[in-house]
Amino acid sequence: MPAVLNDLEQRILDYMVRYLRTRTYQPSIREIGEEFGIKSTKTVSEHLKALARKGYLERDPSRSRGVRILGVDLNPDTVSVPCYAGLPHPDARRRTDGIEATFSLDRRIAGSRGCYFVRARGTEFSALGMEEGDLLLVEPANSLPDPATPLPAGGALIIAADGDGAQLYRLSRKDGIPTLFPADGSGPLKVDPSTRLRVTGRVVAIHRRLDGVPLTLSATAH
Numbered sequence: 677m678p679a680v681l682n683d684l685e686q687r688i689l690d691y692m693v694r695y696l697r698t699r700t701y702q703p704s705i706r707e708i709g710e711e712f713g714i715k716s717t718k719t720v721s722e723h724l725k726a727l728a729r730k731g732y733l734e735r736d737p738s739r740s741r742g743v744r745i746l747g748v749d750l751n752p753d754t755v756s757v758p759c760y761a762g763l764p765h766p767d768a769r770r771r772t773d774g775i776e777a778t779f780s781l782d783r784r785i786a787g788s789r790g791c792y793f794v795r796a797r798g799t800e801f802s803a804l805g806m807e808e809g810d811l812l813l814v815e816p817a818n819s820l821p822d823p824a825t826p827l828p829a830g831g832a833l834i835i836a837a838d839g840d841g842a843q844l845y846r847l848s849r850k851d852g853i854p855t856l857f858p859a860d861g862s863g864p865l866k867v868d869p870s871t872r873l874r875v876t877g878r879v880v881a882i883h884r885r886l887d888g889v890p891l892t893l894s895a896t897a898h
């Protein structure tokens with residue numbers, strides 16, 4: 677499995693992939709610096725060297741755009757979607773922690789920018805009908821449980837954060853009152869103005885193998 681990237685390295689790699697998909701050639705070191713507010717081309721070069729050391733790039737230092745991204749489907753109609761073993765950390769600055777693989781999906785399937793997969797481990801989501809190995813495609817959300825930004829419709833599977841942790845819930849509405857049922861099987865939680873939960877994502881699709889063969893994940897470079 678490729679080494680884990682820090683936040684800036686991941687953002688630089690994502691930018692390079694997007695750039696290459698739309699233009700068919702790589703951004704220059706100077707263009708990368710301008711994108712991320714890095715004035716020193718030497719600093720940008722150090723970040724590219726780190727990506728190369730971790731197995732994400734091959735570089736030709738003699739050329740301005742002498743970079744080849746490894747393990748990425750560069751079809752402009754596809755997007756790279758990371759897959760996490762369990763729910764990712766709710767803090768976006770730590771969102772690269774726990775990525776175990778990356779899949780290339782048709783943009784029409786992947787949905788909005790920033791989507792990611794969560795792989796169900798063991799029985800952690802069994803209270804909501806998920807089985808081990810299920811892949812949940814999650815669309816990021818920034819909504820809060822308040823009247824100005826309503827929660828999704830009843831029946832939705834959502835991910836909500838409380839402090840440093842996150843949990844998968846099924847949302848139900850009864851008599852107009854939204855109630856969250858946790859995936860861990862604990863008691864339901866009624867949502868009211870005092871509820872301190874931040875909705876971070878909504879499950880928009882579930883992939884499950886039906887042939888009885890365990891799903892094996894092969895990590896790619898991006």
